[in-house]
Amino acid sequence: MVSIFEIQSVTKSFGEFTAIKDVSLDLPEGKVTSLIGPSGCGKSTLLKLMLGLEQADQGSVRFRDSEVCDLDLEKFRQKIGYVIQTGGLFPHYTARENIILMAQYLGWPANEIDMRLEELINLTSFPVGGLDKFSGELSGGQRQRVALMRALMLKPDVLFLDEPLGALDTIIRHDLQTDLKQIFSKLNMTVVLVTHDMAEAVYLADHLVLMSEGGIVQQGKLADMVHKPADPFVTRFLTAQRHINDMLEQAK
Template structure:
């Protein structure tokens, strides 16, 4: 558990950067600090590992005041991820991951085993351990930065806008991966961001700051339903659909259970025949166990029908998916940002559970604004 008790940080006798901060963060909680530039959120985080020293007050980790601990040992016991990643360019990926372990004098066998264990958490092959940072994409480098923070298995991890420099698609993917990791590993996270969508997606608790003080803290739904004042309401933004219909929060509540599919080994001729029969312009591709493998559409078929005969030869495998428990507001933003006409819903084994279309979202918006007086008819096309 992490506690801030009447914590103040003042630089050179001026106005406090953080003023009389009081907040408790429970074990395993994901807490996002958010607010405008200069509000004190990064200063608050850096006081936890004593990169900045508090002027007044107490910061306690599991009941122990951090001022009574050696700052170097304290920092080695806390994971730390920054936006710039900070990988050592002259070190391999493996050496970067176990850097703190090297400082703690781990054996070569311990470092080797830990690096191999961690690289699988983010679905990167072991061969990447021998690469250098410049050989990796920005998203892959950020994954390694996260693994380095996890290397010593710290109970507490600090993250300072770690995904801010990435493109939106890579950022979405890493957010999903890290939230899943956090739940699996039961880590306590302090996450600094300026992006409200990111905070709403990741956080168990959001702490909104202004001028060095906490304006409001609570769960994402609590803040969305009951903003403390006009500042919070403006900072959240009025365009988030959950404010209009707070009882609808997850994908599973709006998804349709019907979708049109094709088998991997099916012929393109049969696939286009099914499109014609069902009046759709795309098909989700599955294997014999209904595991989603990709999709095909009329454009893909039109470009490849002369040089391919089977669905698996031309299907696109890079497909955005969500789970039934995914937040609806987050899914909506992703669909709009990607220009997606629909998104498949999958279970933990990546089997198709349903689909969310723009038409189903239109139903929800219609009911929210005008009630149930009329139905918005679901178009027969899978893509609308």
């Protein structure tokens, strides 16, 4: 299987705190990989290293056989869609203006922008009437759909989602999980999902990477983690999840 990102023996510290400890990981192209684990385990830091927002103290982060730190980062990041937990929308822009911002900056023709916007509206089931509303006038679920459309506007090679549903209430989160699964299936693209919710990771991802204290404890399928835990932490993390019974059923 072809790897789009190759992470080899990476360590990253902030002062005296080591956020990532000797991590090696290959991310398969065209698959959904979920980085899971408790808060502060290094998930988001690993994502930032892949984005080039942080640079490793030791080790190598490669994108399609090139060191990320050696790439033209502006052009590289145009190949990566990135959605954060709060959406990160510009409050003084309408939904439409947020979505098309980078396409306009790069000089896309107006008709091409309109065609891509229509594709994304259909993909995410976003109401057309919401395009001219400011972020403060949108619901939490609508804001995240706008953030997702903005991340997909440039037709990126990879989509990074950093706790994209963490701030939403249960019902909206459930609906968006369902929609995201359908979107991933339609796009057939490489996705990296960061979450602390194991049930969400299992539902959305093809490959699970469980982290703790800056390192990878185990990776693979849920069934392996349930029946062949690599460390006592794996079992502790699974049993701490509210949806453990559902996950156990899926692992059978």
